[in-house]
């Protein structure tokens with residue numbers, strides 16, 4: 001019998017915490033000393049929903065060089081990403097609940113730069129998401145149908161496509177495979193959002209994430225979508241409620257910068273004894 005299977009013995013394996021933000025789920029690996037070197041194979045094994053813990057991505061909670069903490073985010077396929085909005089909320093929830101930081105604002109490093117986040121009185125977490133910058137017009141192809149869209153850089157790449165066929169068209173999209181995109185415009189891949197406007201300040205979306213497939217939510221994606229949706233209403237600032245399969249978040253855009261507010265929940269802790 002191994003230690004991990006023996007309730008009387010000390011736990012062995014890699015300590016982890018499982019959490020999610022609007023059902024975009026993550027395995028967090030606390031690494032306070034910055035000693036761990038996660039391999040792409042380990043990330044894939046942790047994210048495996050049948051043979052592992054199961055998640056859309058892995059977040060190593062590590063020390064930063066420009067700030068006390070570094071959010072080291074990896075997609076489920078083992079690839080690195082610059083930023084993860086839902087992950088940033090869950091990362092903040094972990095830092096506060098674990099006592100690594102106090103209840104006030106906390107600044108941490110991501111591959112897209114420094115971000116500041118805070119747990120609000122209602123338990124929701126607000127993250128300063130930095131600039132969201134509109135790019136070129138492009139399109140995504142799903143099931144042979146071409147959906148026009150626009151590129152948005154939120155630190156990571158997005159393509160936001162508006163659907164005019166309403167919620168039925170959104171629900172019918174087959175996102176089990178990656179949408180076809182312009183590989184020259186997106187040489188490092190892209191996260192693709194499909195959006196239906198519901199009101200000037202309310203939209204519903206689905207997303208196919210680079211490196212993870214269809215997920216129940218994407219925080220950077222909601223910021224990209226809100227930026228584009230405000231433009232449809234002839235605005236560049238304001239608040240947008242974004243409904244995703246896993247819940248709802250609010251994006252507040254002030255100038256080029258945005259903040260993202262929504263839930264962040266830790267659901268389990270344990271020791272991973274896989275390889």
Ligand SMILES: N[C@@H](CCC[C@H](N)C(=O)O)C(=O)O
Pocket residue numbers: 024057075080081082083084085086087156157191209210211212215217218219220221
């Ligand atoms: N789910 C995340 C985004 C994660 C990274 C993305 N898949 C990429 O490769 O850019 C979010 O909540 O923002």
